[in-house]
Amino acid sequence: MGGSKFHALMFPWFATGHMTPFLHLSNNLAEKGHRVTFLLPNKALKQLEHLNLFPDNIVFHSVTVPQVDGLPVGTETASDIPSSLEPLLMSAIELMRDQVEDVVRAVEPDLIFFDFAHWIPEVAREFGVKTVMYAVTAASTIASMLVPGAELGVPTPGYPSTKVVLRKQDAYSMKPIISIGPNFFERIAISLSNCDVIASRTAREIEGNFCDYIEKHCKKKVLLTGPMLPKTDKTRELEEQWSKWLSGFEPGSVLFCALGSQTVLEKDQFQELCLGMELTGLPFLVAIKPPRGLSTIQEALPEGFEERVKGRGVVWGGWVQxxxxxxxxxxxxxxxxxxxGSMWESLLSDCQIVMIPQLGEQVLNTRLVSEELEAAVEVAREETGWFSKESLRDAINSVMKKDSEIGNLVRxxxxxxxxxxxxxGLxxxxxxxxxxSLQDLIVCETNHD
Known part of the structure; x- marks a missing residue:
């Protein structure tokens, strides 16, 4: 590819689900010969180092997260704290403005990529640098934030879907957000309004109508990166423990359940999940963190559960590939x-898809795949947000039974x-x-100057 080489500065929200796609994007830029300076706190730097495929072109620059009242000492990323304290981490990151200005002054980037740090466009303007608000969540999630009421299913003129919405019974997923300074939604609105261009980690094939809606509403271009999944490392193999265990079962028979790096269930809901998997009668592997307040999986398992599922069911508290x-x-x-990220991985896999969302954004992703694309099944919940072992079993059976109408449709x-x-080539x-498009953006700015 021709065009001049540029230098991008990356400043993602300090959470694994944001830093990782920013790094996958950096790898794609670096592969084409562009340079990247990536701002990260020390702890995250050590965790992500192995994912930097082009260390000659991607330079990690460590920054310090300042201490603010109420934030536990040593907090650097969202993984260090419960989600209720995330607004305090946002406030701490706001105090990093001087550090960011120093880096911009030193490395002189052409572009700054950011997401939640709504003050970045102000900093960039002082230095004559273009900004890209890189949304690593679904375009449908961003679109729903733009319209009062759309995220609660209130019919809104022009909003592209009556399906990809939150409903009254999804109240469990909307955790109250205590904020200092602008709240979360205000930060997103300011970021969208003040950036030079919006980038979305999605594909037009799946979310084209939502991308068009954002463009129209924000009156600026929405550039698409595609799903930005990591390049598969052909040399890496599945750990022997799992390849050996999985190979003991019939093709297409095992259930794999993983609820992400930040999901921590209450003990009774954790047990309901385990019992629902058991009730299917199928072999299963569940990768999940211990429930709230407990340090191991073992102490949380239902009575007699391990004995009953021996040989066909594993609940694992550690990381898996x-x-x-x-x-x-x-x-x-x-x-x-x-x-x-899991949504894209599931769509690109051969597996049937069953979804149990935990947060508002995950609910919208679930509706996108289960109702808009009709490629998955969502586990039914009671009004409290509780899902029962029976509703989990029924959702799984509905896609796994050979003669199932729903199963055939979603497959x-x-x-x-x-x-x-x-x-x-897609x-x-x-x-x-x-x-x-980024090269054009920089060239336009240079010509304008």
């Missing part, structure tokens, strides 16, 4: 929390979407077009 497990021939169903639709997304085409 999710993409490699999903691609194992024995795995036939993925029970997911509907995080955006047919899932195959259609997977083939569209996996078509040769993902690289997104990256090439994206980089070209």
């Amino acid at each position: 999710q993409p490699l497990i999903l691609s194992h021939s024995s795995v036939g169903c993925f029970v997911s929390h509907g995080g955006f 047919k639709n899932h195959n259609k979407w997977r083939e569209a997304l996996a078509s040769p 993902m690289t085409g997104y990256v090439d077009n994206f980089i070209e």
Whole structure:
């Protein structure tokens, strides 16, 4: 690809689900010869170092998260704290403005990529630098934030969907957000309004109507990067413990459940999840953190559970190689929390998809896949947000039983979407077009000067 090489500065929200896609994007830029300076706190730097595929072109620059009242000492990322304290981390990051200005002054980037740090466009303007608000969540989530009431299912003229909305019974997923300074939604609104261009980690095939809606509403371009999943490392193999265990079962028979790195269930809901998996009668692997207030999985399991599922069921509290497990021939169903990264991984897999969202954004992703694309099934909940072992079992059985009408429908639709997304050149085409648009943005600015 021609065009002049540029230097991008990355400043993501300090949470794994944001830093990782920012780094995948950086790898794609670096592969084409562009330079990246990536701002990270020390702890995250050590965790992400191995994902930097182009260390000559991508330089990590460590920054210090200042201490603010109420934030536990040593907090650097969202993984260090419960979600109720995230607004305090946002406030701490706001105090990093001087550090960011020093880096901009020193490295002189052409572009700054950011998401929640709504003050970045102000800093960039002082230095004559262009800004890209990079939304790593679904375009449908951003679109729903733009319209009062749309996120609660209130009919809104021009809003592209009556399905990808939150409903009254989703109240459990909308955790109250205590904020200092602008609240979360105000930060997003300011970021969208003040950036030079919006970038979205999605594909037009899946969310084109939502991207058009954002463009129209914000009166600025929305550039698409595609899903930005990591390049598969052909040399990496599934850990022997899991490949050996999975190979003991029939093809397409194993249930794999993973609810993301930040989901921590209450003990009774955790037990309901385990019992629901048991009730299916199918082999299963559940990768999940210990429930709230407990330090191990073992102490939380239902009475007699381990004995009953011995040989066919495992509940695991540690990290697992999710993409490699999903691609194992024995795995036939993925029970997911509907995080955006997991959503793409599930669509690109051969597995049936069952979703149990935990947060508002995950609920919208779930509605996108289960109702708009009709490629998955959502687990039914009571008004309290509680899901029962029976509702989990029923959702899984509805897609796993051979003669199931729902199962056949979602499998047919899932195959259609997977083939569209996996078509040769689609993902690289997104990256090439994206980089070209960035080059045009920088050239326009230079000519304007």
